[in-house]
Each structure stands twice: as structure tokens, then as C-alpha cells.
Amino acid sequence: MNQTVIARITTALLVILVALPLLFIVLQALFPHFSAGSLRDPFSAIPHLLAEPQLPAMFSGTLQIAFGVALLSALIGLPLGVARGLFDLPCPKLWDLLFLIPFLTPPYIAALSWMLVLQTQGYLMQLTGLDLNNLLFSKSGIVLVMTLNIFPVIYFAVSRSLLASGQRLALVARVHGATPWRAFYHITLPLLSPALAAGMLLAFTLAIEEYGVPAALGTRSGVVMLTVGIEEKLADWPIDLPGASLLSLMLIAVALGGWALQRKLTGGTDVTSVSGKPAAHVGAKLGLFTAPVVAVMAMIGFIAVVLPGLSMAVTGFSATLSGGLAWDNLTGAHFAALFAQRGDALPALGTSVSLAFAAALITGLLGLCAAWLVVMQRIKGRALIDALSLMPAALPGVVVGVGLILLWNRAFWPVSPYNTWAILLLSYCCLLLPWPVRYIGSAMRQLGGNLEPAARVHGASAFQALRFIVLPLIFPAMLASMLMVFAIASRELVTSLLLSPAGTQTVAVFIWRQFEQGSVGQGMAMATLTLITGLGLMLTALAIMQRSTKG
Numbered sequence: 001m002n003q004t005v006i007a008r009i010t011t012a013l014l015v016i017l018v019a020l021p022l023l024f025i026v027l028q029a030l031f032p033h034f035s036a037g038s039l040r041d042p043f044s045a046i047p048h049l050l051a052e053p054q055l056p057a058m059f060s061g062t063l064q065i066a067f068g069v070a071l072l073s074a075l076i077g078l079p080l081g082v083a084r085g086l087f088d089l090p091c092p093k094l095w096d097l098l099f100l101i102p103f104l105t106p107p108y109i110a111a112l113s114w115m116l117v118l119q120t121q122g123y124l125m126q127l128t129g130l131d132l133n134n135l136l137f138s139k140s141g142i143v144l145v146m147t148l149n150i151f152p153v154i155y156f157a158v159s160r161s162l163l164a165s166g167q168r169l170a171l172v173a174r175v176h177g178a179t180p181w182r183a184f185y186h187i188t189l190p191l192l193s194p195a196l197a198a199g200m201l202l203a204f205t206l207a208i209e210e211y212g213v214p215a216a217l218g219t220r221s222g223v224v225m226l227t228v229g230i231e232e233k234l235a236d237w238p239i240d241l242p243g244a245s246l247l248s249l250m251l252i253a254v255a256l257g258g259w260a261l262q263r264k265l266t267g268g269t270d271v272t273s274v275s276g277k278p279a280a281h282v283g284a285k286l287g288l289f290t291a292p293v294v295a296v297m298a299m300i301g302f303i304a305v306v307l308p309g310l311s312m313a314v315t316g317f318s319a320t321l322s323g324g325l326a327w328d329n330l331t332g333a334h335f336a337a338l339f340a341q342r343g344d345a346l347p348a349l350g351t352s353v354s355l356a357f358a359a360a361l362i363t364g365l366l367g368l369c370a371a372w373l374v375v376m377q378r379i380k381g382r383a384l385i386d387a388l389s390l391m392p393a394a395l396p397g398v399v400v401g402v403g404l405i406l407l408w409n410r411a412f413w414p415v416s417p418y419n420t421w422a423i424l425l426l427s428y429c430c431l432l433l434p435w436p437v438r439y440i441g442s443a444m445r446q447l448g449g450n451l452e453p454a455a456r457v458h459g460a461s462a463f464q465a466l467r468f469i470v471l472p473l474i475f476p477a478m479l480a481s482m483l484m485v486f487a488i489a490s491r492e493l494v495t496s497l498l499l500s501p502a503g504t505q506t507v508a509v510f511i512w513r514q515f516e517q518g519s520v521g522q523g524m525a526m527a528t529l530t531l532i533t534g535l536g537l538m539l540t541a542l543a544i545m546q547r548s549t550k551g
Contacts, residue, residue: 006463007379010369014388017366017430021403022252022391028406029245035406045242054224059250061139062208062225066254068143069150069207070200076147076300077154077203078196083293084155085162086188087286090294096159097535098301099152103487104534105308106508107149108212109527112520113308114145115216116315123311126325137221146213148304150203156484157199160477161192161442194445198438201262205255205393205434211494226251231398241402248399252391259390309531316525334525345510345526349533352507355421356489359428364482366429367436368474372466375444389437392430400430401498419501427495432488436481443477444470490534 028034032045049055084095102110117123118132118141125131135141211227218224230247233240286293314325316334323329338345370389374382392400404427408418417423447470471478493508500509507530514523 003373003377003379003463006369006466007373007377010366010373011381011385013366014370014385017426017433018388018392021400021407021430022395024406025245025248025395025399025403028241028402029249032242035241045246049243049246054229058224058226058229058247061223062227062251062254064139065143065146065214065223065225066204066207068139069146070204072143072147073151073154073203074196074200077151077199078158080151080297080300081155081158082162082188082192083297084159087284087293089286089297090290095297095301096156097539098305099155100483100487101305101309101531101535102149102152103484104491104531105149105312106212106491106493106511106527107146107210108216108493109312109491109511109524110149110308111145111213111216112515113311113315113524116321117307117311121324123314123325137217139221139223142214142217142221142223145217146207146210148308149213150206151304153202153206153484154196154199156480157195157202157439157442158192160439160480161195161446162188163476191446195442197262198442201258202393202434202438204258205390208251208254209393209395209397211398227398234398234402244399244402248395251395251399255390255393256387259387312524312531313528315521316528318521321520334519334521335529337522338526338529344505345529348505348507348510349530351421351504352490352530353533355424355428355506356486358425359432359489360482360486362425362429363433363436363485364478367433367440367481368466368471368478370433370437371441371444372470375441376447376470386437390434392432393434395431397427397431397492397494398498400427401495404430404495404499421501421504423499423501424496424504424506427499428489428492431492431495432485435485435488436478439477439481440474443474447473487534491530 024034029045031039031042033040080095080099083089084092089095105113114136115122118136119125120131120133122133136145208225209227210225211231214223214225214228215231218228226247230244233244233247315321317330317332319329319331319333367389370385373379374386395403404423405418408416408423410416417426491508492506493512496506496509497512500506507526511523511526511530514520514526
């Protein structure tokens with residue numbers, strides 16, 4: 001398999017996963033009657049959208065929330081990632097697992113968990129008398145709740161970059177008289193810039209496309225975002241497909257603006273940190289600072305993971321919400337009911353795990369090929385491939401679902417994945433493709449441009465160089481991105497609600513339906529079971545990874 005074949009296959013898959021659904025969204029935005037098979041009255045939906053009084057508030061609210069989440073995620077994730085990547089921390093794998101948990105928790109579940117903790121008469125007020133209701137239902141509260149779910153993006157990007165590059169250059173600087181701070185500022189931080197920029201871009205795009213948190217908290221705080229506006233146009237009668245598509249194009253424009261800013265800041269500053277066999281990680285000793293650093297990481301882990309997790313579990317074991325924190329209000333009936341509903345819960349869990357595993361595998365391989373073509377091969381048209389790989393991050397799940405429906409629910413297709421489990425897999429792969437592309441691309445930028453040409457000079461083909469030289473070096477970043485894809489896909493809600501065929505139910509759909517029926521306790525019980533299952537799978541994956549590394 002040569003470079004041309006890989007490029008053609010990658011391009012074809014990107015067209016199917018991203019370009020075609022996006023094309024149908026654009027057509028629906030420009031031609032209001034496109035869903036009915038007509039191209040009449042082009043552009044007539046644009047004046048109606050621009051005349052909407054809420055549009056400026058939605059646009060400014062989206063930008064403010066997204067910038068706030070990206071900056072706060074960097075303030076939290078950068079020091080945590082540096083501590084994990086540079087220093088010899090106790091139980092390093094445990095910190096990775098701890099900060100992976102937010103990805104296993106659906107954002108709307110996290111928002112509801114924080115509501116149960118912080119609102120008036122919530123768990124915090126019951127225990128301490130402290131009422132943080134006003135903080136929660138505010139723009140700052142929305143930014144904070146989103147950040148606590150998203151900051152691991154930057155933590156993993158920074159820590160994996162440092163683990164891959166090692167400290168050899170910084171140690172050389174120390175030998176030549178540089179202070180630890182100067183070595184970090186002039187050597188380590190520039191090496192981190194591609195990974196940090198990629199992580200902040202992902203945090204930004206995740207924030208602009210998030211629906212669950214602003215829907216749960218924004219109504220009472222007066223904050224509106226584009227995603228909420230899109231959902232309202234699709235849910236309220238009459239359904240406004242052109243308006244939803246136009247708002248989606250606005251999101252794409254915002255995301256591409258962030259992508260252009262990232263390219264401007266880091267496009268000309270790629271650095272080489274790996275010149276051969278990757279060095280084993282030997283973290284620096286923290287000495288007297290070990291306890292303070294561990295205490296800070298534990299505090300952030302407690303706030304971001306333990307508190308909402310306890311809220312989720314306590315609610316799952318509570319007979320009623322009004323009963324509060326009382327021993328006589330505890331019950332295991334909600335968990336027992338999960339296994340007593342004619343098998344609805346366990347098949348839903350199995351479906352979600354299977355689809356998430358398949359999505360992680362497909363996006364990992366496709367992301368590897370796309371990043372390799374863009375970063376290392378620099379083929380003609382690489383900017384298009386790079387842009388296509390980013391665009392799904394700017395598309396809310398509800399819009400991806402609509403695009404897939406518009407695309408595949410057509411009579412002219414001889415074979416269509418519509419109304420099968422394959423449409424769910426397509427939606428997950430489309431939504432989550434940016435993760436592997438950005439993480440793998442960031443790792444490849446640190447390899448430099450000499451390793452693969454050296455292999456080619458000695459007779460290796462492009463595919464052999466990719467398989468035997470590049471892949472072993474960037475595999476930790478690839479595996480980390482695939483784990484995140486798995487975690488996010490296993491709890492994807494919006495596209496699952498739109499696209500699940502009859503008889504197919506995922507975990508997110510099951511939980512959502514419990515909430516709709518007023519069974520918050522049972523929904524939280526299912527969320528707790530899903531979290532425990534996801535953690536078990538992550539532990540197994542890390543154990544297999546560690547065993548293969550030792551072997």
C-alpha cells in the first residue's frame with residue numbers, strides 16, 4: 001500500500017463521514033425547501049434569521065462561554081499536565097484514570113449532579129448550610145461546570161507531549177547553567193506549544209458545541225448559546241430546518257476562526273524533540289514539593305470528579321429527592337430495577353460499549369492516516385483534509401444527526417445505513433474524528449522531518465515507514481485519543497436520540513427516557529453503573545497496555 005492509495009482511501013472516508021453531511025446541511029441552509037426536494041426561494045431564510053432578536057445574545061454568549069472554558073481549562077490542565085509529565089508523582093496511572101472520569105460522565109448528567117449539590121436545599125446546603133445557587137445559575141457557573149468536564153483535554157495533551165518528548169533537552173540546558181525555570185520557559189514550554197494549542201482548540205470547540213450544560217443551567221441564568229437555539233428550532237413546531245442549518249454554519253465559522261488562530265500561533269514554530277528511539281520516562285523528583293503538588297491535584301480531582309460522582313451515586317440510592325440526605329431515604333430499588341425491566345438496561349449498555357469501541361478503532365486509524373498525510377507527507381490538498389477533520393468539532397450532535405438524516409434518508413441510495421445501528425456509528429465517527437487527528441498530529445510534529453526520509457533512503461516504502469517508524473513513536477498519543485473517543489462515544493446523547501432505530505437503545509437514550517418519565521433516581525443509577533463499567537474497561541485497557549510495554 002503506497003502513499004497515493006492511503007491518501008485516496010482517507011479522502012474518500014472523510015468525504016463520506018464529514019463532507020457529504022456538511023454539504024446537505026449547507027444546501028438546507030441555502031435552500032429552505034431542500035428537504036422537500038425543491039431548490040426554490042434560495043437564501044430566503046437568511047433575512048428571517050438575522051431579524052431574530054435573540055441572535056446577538058446567542059452569538060456573544062457562545063463566544064464568551066467558549067473563551068472562558070478554554071482559558072480556565074488551560075489554567076487547570078497545563079500545571080496538572082506538567083506535573084504529570086515532568087515529575088515523579090506517586091501512582092501516576094491513578095491520576096490519568098481520575099481525570100479521565102469526566103469524559104465518562106455525560107455533560108447533562110454532570111450539570112444535573114451539580115444542580116443537586118449546589119442549588120437551594122441541595123446536598124451542600126443540607127450538610128453545611130452554604131447556598132451557591134446564584135453561582136451555579138450564572139454565566140460563571142456554566143463556564144465552571146463545562147470546564148470541570150473539559151479541562152482533561154489539556155491535561156492529557158500536555159502530559160502525553162511531555163512523556164513522549166522526555167527531558168533530555170531541558171537537562172542539557174541545566175548542565176550548561178540554566179535554572180530550572182529558564183530551562184522550562186525556553187525549552188519545555190516551546191515543546192509544549194503545539195500540544196497546548198491543540199488542547200485549547202479542542203476545549204474551545206467542545207464548549208461551543210455543548211448542549212446539555214447550557215440547556216440545564218442557562219434557562220435560569222438567562223444565558224443562551226447557539227446550540228440551544230438550534231435545538232429549539234428542531235424541537236419546537238413548526239420545525240425550522242433552514243434556521244438550524246444557518247446557526248450551524250455560524251458555529252462552523254467560529255470553529256474555523258479558532259483553527260486559523262491556532263495555525264497562526266503555532267504553524268511556524270514546530271519543534272523536534274524525538275530523534276530516534278523514545279527515551280524511558282524518568283520524572284524529576286519533587287522533594288519537599290511532593291505533598292503540596294499531590295494535595296492540589298487531589299483537591300481538583302475531588303471537586304471535578306468525586307463531588308459530582310457522589311451526587312450521582314447518592315441520588316441513585318435515594319428513594320426520593322425530597323427525602324434528602326437521610327438514612328431512611330436510602331434504597332437499592334433503582335439499581336435492582338435496572339435488571340428487572342426485561343433486559344432493557346444491560347442491552348443498552350452493551351450497545352453503547354460496542355459502538356464506542358468500533359468508533360474508537362475507526363477514528364484512531366483514520367486519524368492516524370489523516371495526521372500522517374497532513375503533518376509528515378505534506379501532500380497536495382492537506383489543508384482540505386485538516387479542515388475536514390476539524391469541522392465535526394464545530395457541529396453540534398443534533399446538527400450532525402440532521403445532516404445524516406438529510407443525506408441517507410433518500411430513495412436514490414441502493415444501500416443506506418439509515419434506520420440501522422450503522423447510522424449511529426457514522427455519527428459517532430463524524431463527531432469524534434478531531435480527537436485522534438489533533439492528538440496524533442501534535443505528537444507527529446515533535447518527531448521532526450528526518451526519521452521517515454531516513455527510512456525511505458534505506459528502501460522502506462511510505463507505508464512501511466509509517467508502520468515501523470512513525471506508529472511506535474506516536475502510539476501513546478494515539479491510544480490516549482482513542483480512549484477519549486471511547487469514553488465520549490459511550491455516552492453520546494443527541495445523535496443517539498435522533499438516529500437510534502426501533503429496537504436499538506443506548507445508555508444515553510435509556511437515561512434520558514428515565515429523566516423524561518421523572519425517574520431521576522433510576523437515571524442516576526444507570527449513570528453510576530455506566531461510570532463503573534467504563535472505569536473497569538479503562539483499567540483493563542491500561543493493564544493490557546502496561547503488560548505489552550513490559551513485553
